Amino acid sequence: MSVELDPSPKFTAYAHPERLVSTEWLQKHLGTPGLVVVESDEDVLLYETGHIPGSVKIDWHTDLNDPVERDFIGSEEFAAMMGSKGISRDSTIVVYGDKSNWWASYALWVFTLFGHEDVRLLDGGRDKWVAEGRDLTRDTSVVKKSADYPVVPRDDAPVRAFKDDVLAHFGNPLIDVRSPEEYSGERTHMPAYPEEGALRGGHIPSAVSVPWARAAAPDATFRPRDELDAIYREEAGLAEGDNVIAYCRIGERSSHTWFVLTHLLGFPGVRNYDGSWTEWGNAIRVPIVLGTEPGAAPMAR
């Protein structure tokens, strides 16, 4: 049983308005049966400093990633994790987080790998909720009830690309969502972020540079439909029917772009290459382009 949709006019211009809710909508619907609010942040302690009343925390490192292999958790672990957060298969999930919903988008994308149907983002995320002076609490006692979540297969193929998929993809659009300095090869990590170990700098040949944050307005909400169309269709040249792969450094920033392309602009079959630069920039014998130009697409392998 799905919780009713947010009818905000801003959202109706998007391809899938059912994927967003506003802070006003969430405030009004807190406590609705069937609704679970999830906070997902870059900072592992931010939820503990105060969160939306009744929300649960899902951390990208400690909850979603396999602790040993570089991969996401498997079906059994996912079912146990979701159940422990009080989430059922038919729950309506609203995810919100810091940094313009960057990590919230990542969590939403991982939920998509497991086919969770009704998962939405809070437009503006944690920043907007806080800026509007809405309630935060440190109380976690109300969210302890667990639920039964079924063990479902993880289906990577529709939304996740691996290195070999990218090599076979040449000739189709690639979007690099990292900073201009990472794209050109000047540096291998975000400005002001820790060095996370890529041996080579640059970008995947033919990838167009569209830094992820261009899709976000200063108040952390998504930019309106016409502005997004101007960025991704007119400027980056994406067209109807394109088969797109987005990447960044470890697949987090590109989850935000994946959400924009898939749910706000309605491109079907967009994939997120989560191996991203920390894999590509360390791999043997993959082509790399330096500088500010995309470069020609090599032959697909």
Added chain:
Amino acid sequence: MAAVELPQQLAEIRDGFLELEEKDRLLLLLEFADELPELPERFADHPDLLERVVECQSPVYIFVEVDEAGAVHLHATAPRESPTTRGFVSIIGQGVEGLTVEQALAVPDDYPSSLGITRAVSPLRMRGMTAMLARTKRQLRALAAA
């Protein structure tokens, strides 16, 4: 035994973490974050005195001082939206407060990994704390050499 004994306050912080269940250790880290004092006013006009810890994901700045009595003090600032970073720098600040330069320099570089929070916080995030300790010690070495 040749190993230098860990100063008592650092040992107490470590033991405080280790005696808790793993999930409660994050809450203790939050307490440290809450306890991080504001920068002394004299730094407000001198942002140039503060050194940025670039290994950390959020903007954190530190300044190490040795007073006339030879006691070490660490001053730091980090935004409220970065509680993990605030917790890390607060632990190091309380841990080295009042030590002699020799004692502070003898703190093991891998002290952060002894707190038992690496799994709950994630190894990637723990790197920031190790970097803070290294930068604190480097500032102390520079002061001692001056």
